[in-house]
Amino acid sequence: MQIQMNGIYKSFGTNQVLSGVDFDLRAGEVHALMGENGAGKSTLMNILIGLHERDQGTIVIDGQETYFDNPKVAEQKGIAFIHQELNIWRDMTVLENLFIGKELTSKWGLLNTKQMKTLAKEQLRKLAVDLPLQGEAGDCSVGQQQMIEIAKALMTDAKVIVMDEPTAALTEREIQKLFEVIIALKKEGVSIVYISHRMEEIFAICDRITIMRDGKTVDTKEIPHTHFDEVVKKMVGRELTERYPARTPQPGELILEVKDASKKGQFQNVSFSVRAGEIVGFSGLMGSGRTEIMRTLFGLDTLDSGEIWIRGKKVNIRRPDDAVKHGIGFITEDRKDEGLVLDFSIRENMALPNLFSFSSKGFISTKKEAEFVDTLIKRLQVKTQSAETPARSLSGGNQQKVVIAKWIGIGPSVLILDEPTRGVDVGAKREIYQLMNELTDRGVAIIMVSSELPEVLGMSDRIVVVHEGKISGELSSQEATQENIMTLATGGQ
Known part of the structure; x- marks a missing residue:
């Protein structure tokens, strides 16, 4: 699936969030979307999936001008979104969360729990994560809830997956497993929009990067043709001399x-x-x-x-x-x-x-x-x-x-x-x-x-x-x- 978003504008009341943003996604690529908090990254993707309506601009998918009425329609057409803020139903089981709105039924219309468990276990095996399928999702840690969201998106057979800070609550081991899954998805032609503030991840897994600042597109580059300092400067409009400020600790009582x-x-x-x-x-x-x-x-x-x-x-x-x-x-x-x-x-x-x-x-x-x-x-x-x-x-x-x-x-x-x-x-x-x-x-x-x-x-x-x-x-x-x-x-x- 190929996507082109051209000249996208969006305001919420008097607050101009996007001002003529351009973004394109190729088939089978991992495209980083970076910018400071409030730069408009999530808003742009929410417009893509129909959660927000654009004020101006065009969206072209596989050569056809296309707009979705809501995220459910976007998902049915092959675009899944793993949100930064977890959308977990805390009082429901892990299994129910994985299949919410996509429950499998028998020919008599009854829930096919056995098949759902089999599919869930297979997906979680690919992610190398062990989750209590019959346990309440609210009892899981934030990191485990993040893995539920990732597994849920991967089970949709999507052609495009938007990942908004997917590793924020994961440890190094889980991150490496997710990267393996992303590489496998690329080989199958799936495209990934990867929104992250972790610079190491961007340079490790992404093919291209689009940088946003104050609701505008600043630049799009192939990853091998840029570097950490250039990305930071374009994101924040200034140079950061050191990533971690020097400490001179003097422990007291x-x-x-x-x-x-x-x-x-x-x-x-x-x-x-x-x-x-x-x-x-x-x-x-x-x-x-x-x-x-x-x-x-x-x-x-x-x-x-x-x-x-x-x-x-x-x-x-x-x-x-x-x-x-x-x-x-x-x-x-x-x-x-x-x-x-x-x-x-x-x-x-x-x-x-x-x-x-x-x-x-x-x-x-x-x-x-x-x-x-x-x-x-x-x-x-x-x-x-x-x-x-x-x-x-x-x-x-x-x-x-x-x-x-x-x-x-x-x-x-x-x-x-x-x-x-x-x-x-x-x-x-x-x-x-x-x-x-x-x-x-x-x-x-x-x-x-x-x-x-x-x-x-x-x-x-x-x-x-x-x-x-x-x-x-x-x-x-x-x-x-x-x-x-x-x-x-x-x-x-």
């Missing part, structure tokens, strides 16, 4: 200690500590227990045994408000379901955990609240026309900035960042890294969970590696290499 923490079926005998001004990275494969440890530390789940100490004092954290009282902030990996109230405005989301700071005698000072929110919007460079914009309407990267802003606002002693740059462009990533440095310079203790090994290596002062719910090792920044981390993450010594 012991802020947090976790001693022999256990939760049945998730992690056992976990002990670690974090000092003021220090970034401790947590690494491990999907399902290793990293996120579960952090959820328990924040009071979203409760410990079966073990102790948590803050500044030398043993504390009980059974609910998130206990954690907040003790100065712990938690930026969750699942910003859509846990990090934001999507129907609330940016202002309401940022103010939510901070209401006490501009309240007096039960009344909120709207002036103080507005000043507080405006400062955070400017500091994190959230792209929005107003603080009253609903969080739902922001790009994924700007939603992430709102989540970060609301927890920075409480003035935390300990800040847990679970996949802090998931779905965030290269320019915004650096802004987040610089913010992390500023926070540690002020004495904040940071725990960073990340599936991106370059990020873990680039920003951590120490690295704790988790394997099957246990800490398999700890590495200093001098000892840490990708090989050492992966050895520990897979149970080696």
Whole structure:
């Protein structure tokens, strides 16, 4: 299938999102679509599949001008979309999610569960992932939910697959397996639109790249004819001197200690500590227990045994408000379901955990609240026309900035960042890294969970590696290499 999108314009109210974008896709190619958050990448693809209607421009598919009424029609015609924000029905089983709207039935009209299980197992085998088909999808980790979305798209026999940040929640092993699947699809003539902020992936798997900035097409190039620095400069309109800003850590007093923490079926005998001004990275494969440890530390789940100490004092954290009282902030990996109230405005989301700071005698000072929110919007460079914009309407990267802003606002002693740059462009990533440095310079203790090994290596002062719910090792920044981390993450010594 060949696609040409010419002169595409789109506005939402007074907000001009796309201004004459050109994009073309060849049969059997992997075409990268890159740009900063808010550049218009996802909007362009949503216009292609009929989720949004274009204001101007033409779409030509296999020589025929073609427009879809909705994504269902696009899928029936051979175009599948794996969205950045997961579209999982949490109360339904994994199997039901895989076949939703495409259920197989017998000649008597009854569900053919046996055949669906066979097909599902075959697709998951190709992805080298083991998922509980009869288990609720909501009980799966974000990474597992991502694999459900990928498997669901691959089962449609699509001729074009749009992948929007498909590896954001995956570990290196799952990413390599996905790449193998992509290469196999290319050989079958399937085209892939690959939207990602992970530059290494673009140069590893893609044939061409189209760069967007501020709703416009900046350039399209063959991958062998460009390089990292050129792509970054065209994306952000400026050069980024270093990918990871230099750190000069000066760890201070012991802020947090976790001693022999256990939760049945998730992690056992976990002990670690974090000092003021220090970034401790947590690494491990999907399902290793990293996120579960952090959820328990924040009071979203409760410990079966073990102790948590803050500044030398043993504390009980059974609910998130206990954690907040003790100065712990938690930026969750699942910003859509846990990090934001999507129907609330940016202002309401940022103010939510901070209401006490501009309240007096039960009344909120709207002036103080507005000043507080405006400062955070400017500091994190959230792209929005107003603080009253609903969080739902922001790009994924700007939603992430709102989540970060609301927890920075409480003035935390300990800040847990679970996949802090998931779905965030290269320019915004650096802004987040610089913010992390500023926070540690002020004495904040940071725990960073990340599936991106370059990020873990680039920003951590120490690295704790988790394997099957246990800490398999700890590495200093001098000892840490990708090989050492992966050895520990897979149970080696």
